[in-house]
Amino acid sequence: MITFFFIVLFIGAFMCLYRIAVGPTPPDRMVAIDILGILVVGICALYAAYTGKGFYLYIAISWAILSFVGTLALAKFLEGRSFDE
Amino acid sequence: MSSNVAIGFIIVGVTFDLLGCLGLIRLPDIYNRLQAATKSVTLGTCMILIGVFLEFGFTSGGIKALLCLFFILLTSPTAAHALSRGSHISGFKLWKGSLMDKLEEKRRMDEN
Amino acid sequence: MKKKITQFIVYFIIWLLLTWSLNYQEVIVGLGVALLAMILTKDLFPDELMKLLNPLRLLLAIIYIPYLIFYIILANFDVAYRVLNPNLPINPGIVKVKTGLKNELARTILANSITLTPGTLTVEVDGDDYYIHWINITSEDPKRQKQIIIDRFEWMLRRIFE
Numbered sequence: 001m002i003t004f005f006f007i008v009l010f011i012g013a014f015m016c017l018y019r020i021a022v023g024p025t026p027p028d029r030m031v032a033i034d035i036l037g038i039l040v041v042g043i044c045a046l047y048a049a050y051t052g053k054g055f056y057l058y059i060a061i062s063w064a065i066l067s068f069v070g071t072l073a074l075a076k077f078l079e080g081r082s083f084d085e
Numbered sequence: 086m087s088s089n090v091a092i093g094f095i096i097v098g099v100t101f102d103l104l105g106c107l108g109l110i111r112l113p114d115i116y117n118r119l120q121a122a123t124k125s126v127t128l129g130t131c132m133i134l135i136g137v138f139l140e141f142g143f144t145s146g147g148i149k150a151l152l153c154l155f156f157i158l159l160t161s162p163t164a165a166h167a168l169s170r171g172s173h174i175s176g177f178k179l180w181k182g183s184l185m186d187k188l189e190e191k192r193r194m195d196e197n
Numbered sequence: 198m199k200k201k202i203t204q205f206i207v208y209f210i211i212w213l214l215l216t217w218s219l220n221y222q223e224v225i226v227g228l229g230v231a232l233l234a235m236i237l238t239k240d241l242f243p244d245e246l247m248k249l250l251n252p253l254r255l256l257l258a259i260i261y262i263p264y265l266i267f268y269i270i271l272a273n274f275d276v277a278y279r280v281l282n283p284n285l286p287i288n289p290g291i292v293k294v295k296t297g298l299k300n301e302l303a304r305t306i307l308a309n310s311i312t313l314t315p316g317t318l319t320v321e322v323d324g325d326d327y328y329i330h331w332i333n334i335t336s337e338d339p340k341r342q343k344q345i346i347i348d349r350f351e352w353m354l355r356r357i358f359e
Contacts, residue, residue, distance in 0.1 A: 054146025078171030162312035
């Protein structure tokens with residue numbers, strides 16, 4: 001049962017990777033990276049439930065925070081501004 | 086995996102995640118992709134986290150899942166807003182079938 | 198002063214939730230970390246959040262969450278319909294909508310709520326104007342657009358924050 005959930009989530013992750021590889025414009029790739037970050041949080045949480053070990057949720061929280069900061073940095077880069085603002 | 090309710094939440098969450106990624110592939114331009122993907126993947130991951138919370142109950146792991154849910158619900162619209170704003174500022178156009186672009190008109194007026 | 202104490206208590210509660218133990222060592226480190234975070238982020242904590250100390254406003258803010266979740270679920274069925282339909286039924290465009298809210302935090306929450314609800318995404322906020330990307334434009338009339346997109350959240354946020 002739970003193997004099936006992992007397979008579906010990995011299919012979703014490969015769809016994001018397809019969008020990262022194909023493009024066609026830079027923002028498209030950035031969107032796919034953002035979405036891939038949130039998907040990985042879901043995969044980590046599911047793995048925590050699968051193994052019954054809570055510490056995988058630490059990885060999920062850290063990944064959520066870092067992916068958010070990374071997306072903001074990419075967006076600032078897209079605006080063509082410095083990070084001071 | 087013991088509880089049926091938790092399994093139900095996880096099934097719904099995984100389905101919405103897959104639909105969001107399908108939207109990322111199918112829709113034509115960045116703004117539409119951002120819409121579909123952000124909404125579906127946010128709700129899908131939140132549903133998975135609720136399922137995990139029900140599985141763990143009020144233990145250390147369950148509370149972390151709830152905090153993570155709250156955090157994702159708060160940050161993912163902000164990230165989507167930042168990305169769409171950035172790509173509009175750097176001049177990526179809307180899809181050719183779009184009906185109107187009030188923001189582009191406003192930028193033109195500001196320049197003149 | 199009252200703001201600083203609220204801030205300290207909020208951070209300390211988050212620490213307790215994250216560690217989920219009442220061991221005295223954890224609690225002492227938590228007090229230190231909450232104090233440090235309070236000093237470092239004293240400008241970042243919005244003043245408007247203090248209004249939630251009023252019980253009536255807090256009750257409305259708690260009601261707002263399930264109200265928002267209902268629209269998020271609706272939005273997902275909308276996305277599912279559009280993605281699975283082979284004809285791709287979309288008429289996208291960016292529309293301009295004026296808001297009557299004056300409070301900064303209320304405006305931020307409204308912008309985030311718009312992003313999570315059916316078919317809309319906030320692209321830019323400029324003064325009172327929201328520029329919103331709408332996946333399926335059903336009306337060209339600004340008044341009707343305002344009614345469809347933001348009226349369902351605006352009245353509630355006005356009650357909570359003003």
